[in-house]
Amino acid sequence: MRPLDWIVLLGTLGFIVIYGVWKTRGSTDIEGYLKGDNSMKWWTIGLSVMATQASAITFLSTPGQAYEDGMRFVQFYFGLPIAMVIISITVIPIFYRLNVYTAYEFLENRFDLKTRTLAALLFLVQRGLAAGITIYAPAIILSTMLGWSLTVTILVIGMLVIIYTVSGGTKAVSVTQKQQMAVMIGGMLVAGIMVVHYLPQDVSLGDAVAVAGKMGKMNVVDFSFDWNDRYNFWSGITGGLFLALSYFGTDQSQVARYLGGKSVTESRLGLLFNGLLKIPMQFMILFIGVMVFVFYQFNQPPVFFNEGVKSKVYATPYAGELRALETTYSAAFAEQKQGVQDLVVALKTDNEADIAAAKTKVTNLTAATKAVREEAIGVIKKAAPEAETRDTDYVFISFVMKYLPAGLVGLLLAVIFSAAMSSSSSELNALASTTVVDLYKRSVKPFGDATHYLNASKLFTVAWGLIAVLFAIYASLLDNLIQAVNIVGSIFYGTILGIFLVAFYFKHIRGNAVFWAAVLAELVVLYCHFYTSIAFLWFNVIGCGCVILFGFILQAVLGKKKELVAQ
Structure with missing residues (x-):
């Protein structure tokens, strides 16, 4: 790292943190802290939603995924635009009408307290794990490339995030994510231009694409059907749809982004904005990874990137x-x-x-x-x-550190730090709001004043931040990083989505039936994960389908039991 790189890196991160603290100072109650006083406009919501999903793993792991496996990972997102339309039409109006702080409040109105608590706990478990991975993933790579201690790197990322998330809550997360997205997209575009520029003079961009195609890297769409294939059109349009429905419709880290909108229309526009831009953004990042692959056909790569x-x-x-x-x-x-x-x-x-x-x-x-x-x-x-002998997560950062000029290295490292901070801040904010609203305020201390719940929200944000940092310090690398996060999500998201779909569309199924249906469905998903080779995207379909199926069966059984008791 040269002095100019340090100036760019530290200047970018310092500006984002200071701006977030200054811009969102002064929250006096949980309405402002957890919902941002419902002041967000659609472009802020859209960029915040994208930044929440685009973690550092996206920018570190996705180019490496393309380097090794080509473009087919983009199919993972094919169901996302459809999910954005469905959520905009059905979910957003319900959440606004009920004026909820979290998605899980709705479940108590529809079912009962235990179902609300179960869904909240499932979210806290999976998102708590994911928060640790979100910090750990970039830290282990950045520590290697910068020569820092892994623990120090984790602490730097974690503490920066905790500072501005505790300071400004939901509004701080959304406001800073606009700057973070600008850094991320700008940095990746510069990296893409540079890798094409570094190709031999007699190899044009068209030649590079043609070479990549002949070497099997431009495999954007695959219509073949295989249960065990993680990435094809069918798993993306079905499993990806269910995962997106659950993530954007029931995961508080995303729900909080659009619950802070000025109106239903602003929230809808923000989600649709994300639906339109997400696939092109992922395509761009994967394509940069493919161009890095072509670059390394003319410049010798290391035998091992780590x-x-x-x-x-x-x-x-x-x-x-x-x-x-x-x-x-x-x-x-x-x-x-x-x-x-x-x-x-x-x-x-x-x-x-x-x-x-x-x-x-x-x-x-x-x-x-x-x-x-x-x-x-x-x-x-x-x-x-x-x-760890999988080194694909090091491909892109290795190229950046070795070949990019001074200043651009700092910019690309700022991209990775910014992405880590944006996702982590959303997760900590969501974990704290769910803990306070769905567990602490509802079942532990229901009669506190506004100041008490505001302070509790800040304390729980710090607590979850420290838990995520501790988990990151003691975590082990799991497969490819971007897959690790999606696998963790898929194990839980299908069950949570199933609960919400029953709540929205199957009015005759009641609380006891859906609660036990969800417990059984989660056991089925865990069995599939540990004892079968079914690709993880299908867990979302299986978990959701099992909740609905078991809900129908259990409601029929419980309904008959009630009739017999009545007789």
Whole structure:
């Protein structure tokens, strides 16, 4: 890190925190603290909703996902625009009419206290875990790249978030997220322009896309159906739809964003704005990852992207074996590079026979290079058994640190810190509001004054922030980071969504039936997660469907029981 990078990074983060504290000072009750005095306009809501979902994991892990697996992850979001329309039509008017602080208040009006409490607890468990991952994910990578202690990095992110979230509540979250989104989108656009600029002079953007296509990275839509395939059109349009319905319709970290709108119309416009822009934004981030992949076809990538782990291996008796494999890897890459250059020449001729031959050659050479890389990873596993050997989350940040000029490195690191802060602040605010409104105020201390609940909200924000930081300090890396967050969400979201769908659309199902239906549905989802190979997106459909199905069955049984007792 050069001095200019530090100036850009610290200046950006300092401005966001100070602006958030100053702009939202002076909340005197929970109406202002938890709902922002219903003063948010649609563009603030839309940007806040996008920033809440776009965590640091999005900007660290998504390009790496594309580097390894191509563009098909974008299908995960295909159901999102449909979900935004459904929520705008059905959910928002109900929440506004009831004037609720959290989504779960509605459930007590519709069912009973225990169902409200169950849904709130399911949310707190999954969002509490996700908050820890949201902080841990960027911290473990940034600590490696900056040479900081992991604990220090986690504490820096956590404390910055806690300061302005405690200071201004929901309004502070929404206001700062406008600046954070500007930094995030601007930084990623600059990174995309730079990676294309760094391609060889005789390789145009069109050539790069064509090469990526021939190497299987432009796989945007896949219509084949497979229960075990995480990302295809069908899992995205169904499982993704259910996940989006649950996340945006029942997750307090998102519900709080649009409950603070000036009106139903402003909230609807904010959600629809998110629905229109989310897929293009994810497409852009994935495409940048694909361009990084093409860049590394002409510039040798490291045999393993996590330099911190490699450094540990160099200090073991396996160092010589790893260095020998790196030499072999360099030779294999030189052949692969020549094959890719031949493919570019063939593509420019439009001769299908030449293109097919060049593609086959590149496929074989890529397989040989990959085999050497797998051997190197095997050595790393032997030398450092406790080390994480999935390095795709390090691909993009490694490119940034090694190739971008001074100033831009600081900007891209500010992107990652900003994303971590935006998601974490939303999560802490939602965790605190749910704890206060649905548990503390409802069941522990129902007769406190406005000042008491305001102070309780701030204390619970600090408490959840510290819990998230502690979880992040002791967490272990779970698969690809962006998948880890979505897996945690999918385990719980389907059940929560099922409760809300029963509440909205199946009026004859009552509280006892839906409560036990939700408990059984969650057990089914946990079984699917631990004992089957079903792709996680389907958990949202399974959990939701089971709540509705079991609700019908249990209501019929309980209804008959009531009739027998009455007789």
